[in-house]
Amino acid sequence: MASTVAETHSEVVLKKKKVRRSEFYQGWKRFKKHRLAVIGLVWVVIFCLAGIIGPWVAPHDYRTGDFLAINQAPSWKYIFGTDNVGHDMFSQILYSIRSALIIAIGATLVSFIIGVILGLWAGLRGGIADMIIMRAVDFMMTLPGFLFALILVIMLGRGYLSLILAIGIPGWAGYARLIRSLVLSMRDSEMVEAARALGASQAHIARRYMLPNVIGSMGVALAFGIPGDLIQIAGLSIFGMGLQPPIPSFGNMIAQAGENILGFPWLLYFPAGIFAITLLSFLFVADGLQEAFSPKGGN
Amino acid sequence: MSEPLLSIENLQVKFSRSEDEVYAVNNVSFAIHENEALGIVGESGSGKSVTLMSSIGLIRENGKITSGKALFQGKDLLKLRPKQLEDIRGRDIGVVFQDPMTSLNPIMRIGDQIMEAMLTHQYASRKEAFNRTIQLLQEIGIPDPHSRFKSYPHEFSGGMRQRIMIAIALACEPQLLIADEPTTALDVTVQMQILALLQDLRRKRGMSVVIVTHDFGLATNFCDKIIVMYGGQIMEAASTDMFIREATHPYSIGLKASIIEVGNKGKEISPIPGAARTLTEAPTGCPFAERCPFKTERCLNEVPELRAFGIDHYIACHHAEEVASYAV
Amino acid sequence: MAILKFISKRIVQIIITLILVISVSYIMMYFSPGGFMNTSTMATALAPLQGQNPVLYQEVMEQFQSRYGLNLPLYQQILKYVWHELTFDFGNSMQNPSLSIMSQLQRTLPVSVILAFGSIILSVVVGVPLGIIAALKRNTWVDYLVSTVSLAGQAIPAFVLAVILVLLFGVVFQGILPITGWGRWDEAILPIICLSAANVGVVARYMRGSLIETLRSDFIRTAKAKGVKYWPMVMKHGVKNSLTAMITVIGPQFAFTVMGTIWVEQIFAIPGLGQVMQTAFTSFDFPLAITSVFLLGSMIMVMNLMVDIIYAIIDPRVKL
Numbered sequence: 033m034a035s036t037v038a039e040t041h042s043e044v045v046l047k048k049k050k051v052r053r054s055e056f057y058q059g060w061k062r063f064k065k066h067r068l069a070v071i072g073l074v075w076v077v078i079f080c081l082a083g084i085i086g087p088w089v090a091p092h093d094y095r096t097g098d099f100l101a102i103n104q105a106p107s108w109k110y111i112f113g114t115d116n117v118g119h120d121m122f123s124q125i126l127y128s129i130r131s132a133l134i135i136a137i138g139a140t141l142v143s144f145i146i147g148v149i150l151g152l153w154a155g156l157r158g159g160i161a162d163m164i165i166m167r168a169v170d171f172m173m174t175l176p177g178f179l180f181a182l183i184l185v186i187m188l189g190r191g192y193l194s195l196i197l198a199i200g201i202p203g204w205a206g207y208a209r210l211i212r213s214l215v216l217s218m219r220d221s222e223m224v225e226a227a228r229a230l231g232a233s234q235a236h237i238a239r240r241y242m243l244p245n246v247i248g249s250m251g252v253a254l255a256f257g258i259p260g261d262l263i264q265i266a267g268l269s270i271f272g273m274g275l276q277p278p279i280p281s282f283g284n285m286i287a288q289a290g291e292n293i294l295g296f297p298w299l300l301y302f303p304a305g306i307f308a309i310t311l312l313s314f315l316f317v318a319d320g321l322q323e324a325f326s327p328k329g330g331n
Numbered sequence: 332m333s334e335p336l337l338s339i340e341n342l343q344v345k346f347s348r349s350e351d352e353v354y355a356v357n358n359v360s361f362a363i364h365e366n367e368a369l370g371i372v373g374e375s376g377s378g379k380s381v382t383l384m385s386s387i388g389l390i391r392e393n394g395k396i397t398s399g400k401a402l403f404q405g406k407d408l409l410k411l412r413p414k415q416l417e418d419i420r421g422r423d424i425g426v427v428f429q430d431p432m433t434s435l436n437p438i439m440r441i442g443d444q445i446m447e448a449m450l451t452h453q454y455a456s457r458k459e460a461f462n463r464t465i466q467l468l469q470e471i472g473i474p475d476p477h478s479r480f481k482s483y484p485h486e487f488s489g490g491m492r493q494r495i496m497i498a499i500a501l502a503c504e505p506q507l508l509i510a511d512e513p514t515t516a517l518d519v520t521v522q523m524q525i526l527a528l529l530q531d532l533r534r535k536r537g538m539s540v541v542i543v544t545h546d547f548g549l550a551t552n553f554c555d556k557i558i559v560m561y562g563g564q565i566m567e568a569a570s571t572d573m574f575i576r577e578a579t580h581p582y583s584i585g586l587k588a589s590i591i592e593v594g595n596k597g598k599e600i601s602p603i604p605g606a607a608r609t610l611t612e613a614p615t616g617c618p619f620a621e622r623c624p625f626k627t628e629r630c631l632n633e634v635p636e637l638r639a640f641g642i643d644h645y646i647a648c649h650h651a652e653e654v655a656s657y658a659v
Numbered sequence: 660m661a662i663l664k665f666i667s668k669r670i671v672q673i674i675i676t677l678i679l680v681i682s683v684s685y686i687m688m689y690f691s692p693g694g695f696m697n698t699s700t701m702a703t704a705l706a707p708l709q710g711q712n713p714v715l716y717q718e719v720m721e722q723f724q725s726r727y728g729l730n731l732p733l734y735q736q737i738l739k740y741v742w743h744e745l746t747f748d749f750g751n752s753m754q755n756p757s758l759s760i761m762s763q764l765q766r767t768l769p770v771s772v773i774l775a776f777g778s779i780i781l782s783v784v785v786g787v788p789l790g791i792i793a794a795l796k797r798n799t800w801v802d803y804l805v806s807t808v809s810l811a812g813q814a815i816p817a818f819v820l821a822v823i824l825v826l827l828f829g830v831v832f833q834g835i836l837p838i839t840g841w842g843r844w845d846e847a848i849l850p851i852i853c854l855s856a857a858n859v860g861v862v863a864r865y866m867r868g869s870l871i872e873t874l875r876s877d878f879i880r881t882a883k884a885k886g887v888k889y890w891p892m893v894m895k896h897g898v899k900n901s902l903t904a905m906i907t908v909i910g911p912q913f914a915f916t917v918m919g920t921i922w923v924e925q926i927f928a929i930p931g932l933g934q935v936m937q938t939a940f941t942s943f944d945f946p947l948a949i950t951s952v953f954l955l956g957s958m959i960m961v962m963n964l965m966v967d968i969i970y971a972i973i974d975p976r977v978k979l
Contacts, residue, residue, distance in 0.1 A: 180683075184687065270922050270925055272940075308814065
């Protein structure tokens with residue numbers, strides 16, 4: 033008797049893995065059909081590469097400006113032009129990509145980790161824990177995260193880690209709600225019931241059966257999370273609460289360009305253009321993922 | 332016999348799907364006369380509602396009428412422009428659908444939904460339409476019509492909503508009422524009430540009714556004539572009396588055997604073996620052949636024509652005579 | 660009467676949320692290292708005085724502490740602050756102690772309210788028709804155009820669009836519309852367009868999806884069976900039902916519009932709540948900062964309440 037149970041168990045697991053692999057393959061095939069999503073993905077990859085190798089390929093240092101060449105229009109030496117203290121805009125942008133990516137990915141991860149922990153807790157425990165967490169979620173969702181981020185920046189300061197935390201901490205609610213609903217929908221499914229009948233512990237159930245099943249939905253949520261955080265970082269800079277200059281950032285560049293836009297419009301073209309294209313690309317990718325991996329997506 | 336009210340001739344309807352086409356209705360012809368109740372019986376997917384819905388232009392977007400005629404009062408409905416068809420729908424032909432829970436607009440007062448039919452066709456002035464709506468609500472058995480006029484669909488039960496659907500369909504006193512599975516979504520007791528109401532309204536108004544149903548018993552109780560459809564084709568057509576006595580098509584016999592009747596004690600219910608298939612190619616033989624106990628080579632290779640088989644009795648079966656002798 | 664009960668229930672909810680917001684902001688600012696909440700900052704600033712005139716130093720410190728209630732235990736400070744905020748007794752700002760916060764708000768808050776509501780009205784007025792067109796012309800170039808433009812509007816944040824518009828109307832279409840300032844009606848046009856772009860996109864996309872879904876529903880078939888003509892069918896049955904489905908999704912989206920005002924005000928140099936907020940945050944003026952957070956939160960929640968009320972009015976199925 034015992035052996036048959038074990039066999040059934042391993043069979044369930046095997047079947048599961050097979051299904052998952054093919055699901056991802058199917059999803060990828062569906063994703064490839066969305067031309068905009070693929071174009072977006074290409075841009076996102078280029079953007080990330082630029083962020084990684086930026087400091088090595090940047091022709092100029094971001095701190096030192098060339099005082100003999102301030103406010104220059106794009107030329108062979110300064111392909112994106114220079115700003116009012118002679119910074120090479122091209123190098124500035126490369127460094128900005130790096131800082132934007134570090135903070136956006138970091139903050140998204142922070143939100144995600146807090147959200148997963150609280151969501152799992154609420155979903156698995158239920159009862160009072162669930163009630164309190166969901167009340168907190170409602171509270172966080174009523175107000176834009178940016179408001180909390182502003183206050184947190186005051187408390188934490190304007191360094192990399194501070195900004196990651198300031199943007200990341202208020203963003204947990206959406207993830208927690210998603211995870212909780214996934215857990216609840218999974219909790220009563222047959223597979224988990226079988227595992228529970230076998231005497232698996234709650235932690236084991238969570239790790240083995242629930243997490244793999246929710247990867248698709250979470251991937252989509254994360255893909256939407258990163259562009260959202262990119263906007264927040266830039267928004268903080270516009271507000272004068274972002275990364276401390278001279279560390280370059282898109283928000284600072286855009287805000288500065290706004291100040292003397294009529295004289296030196298190229299200071300706007302490149303940062304704003306690249307920033308907008310990047311956001312659009314991330315959104316196309318997230319949209320494509322959603323249509324590829326969530327059954328309700330698409331038309 | 333007088334000119335028929337609606338006559339469908341050689342109707343053919345196809346649905347295009349992403350990969351292939353579905354031959355939903357193949358070469359169907361029948362007629363309904365004034366003051367007549369016709370039952371079209373068949374399994375789901377037999378093309379019974381598509382036949383009627385396509386003739387009044389209520390077919391899904393991917394559906395296409397490839398040939399045929401639908402003559403209503405001498406006009407071919409299939410040749411009318413959408414606008415002209417709109418004028419006929421709701422005024423001369425009323426429709427009652429299957430699911431009363433979803434067929435009413437959830438955010439519109441039911442009185443307004445009934446009035447809308449009359450106002451659209453300028454059948455009555457606003458005031459007349461209101462009075463007629465109250466009268467209709469009374470007639471279909473909604474108590475306190477003045478206050479219920481202002482209620483929304485979610486405040487009614489399923490049976491009541493179906494009554495309201497009937498009121499909408501009858502608002503302009505149409506000559507023809509098409510009821511597409513009117514009782515399928517309802518409880519058994521409510522089914523009987525709705526049918527009784529329909530029967531009553533039909534007698535009072537002298538209109539023709541087509542009931543599309545999968546419920547063979549319902550059709551025989553309600554209708555004067557019965558058409559049995561399978562695989563997008565008519566298998567057998569006869570007056571109800573004739574049908575009950577002498578149904579001859581193997582499929583009809585199967586249908587009859589698969590229902591429980593009072594007084595049939597001891598007789599076993601025998602389901603028809605196999606399942607209906609979706610046709611993705613033009614039919615080359617009898618659609619029922621696969622499940623038919625009388626199947627021969629000919630059934631697979633030659634589409635049986637609908638032919639006269641007695642007074643008021645038509646059948647599409649190569650071996651009808653044989654089956655008849657067998658049954659008797 | 661059910662609606663009054665519903666509204667009063669929601670107002671209680673809003674007040675509880677606001678109490679939480681004020682308390683959380685207060686606590687966070689209290690513990691922030693550079694904040695004025697921290698008497699230590701003040702102490703450092705007054706350090707030279709301590710040596711010269713300890714009595715005066717003591718007096719100034721005490722005056723400072725009692726003025727902002729910093730000599731009380733933390734929980735009492737919070738309670739006091741919450742009470743003051745909820746009764747609109749905002750006190751004076753720290754940077755500019757002679758100026759009452761109320762007088763600053765009287766000038767700036769209406770500006771932000773105009774911007775936020777103007778943009779919401781614009782996004783509905785533009786987004787809904789766009790969504791309807793896209794839904795009715797599904798999978799044609801019109802649809803693709805609307806979808807792409809909507810997505811772009813959603814992706815480009817208000818502050819980027821603001822800078823682009825300033826450039827456009829400052830250089831290319833010079834002189835057509837004013838690009839900075841506040842006071843004339845036409846100075847509101849560009850900021851409102853910036854704020855609306857994202858919402859137009861969201862509204863249009865939801866409207867499209869919702870209408871396509873609605874037009875497939877059974878009651879639309881019933882309307883056709885009644886002989887209802889195309890446009891009455893689309894508008895009376897389709898659009899009206901889609902709107903109810905859409906409103907719930909749109910409500911929270913407008914919260915971001917309110918947030919967006921503070922960015923757009925920066926770029927168009929508009930003297931609104933956003934500028935007050937920026938001064939408050941960058942100069943650690945905590946009474947002003949908390950008050951602006953409080954007001955921003957109130958605006959968002961009042962807006963959500965209005966959405967709920969509209970929803971309840973047009974959808975009879977909603978149980979209040």
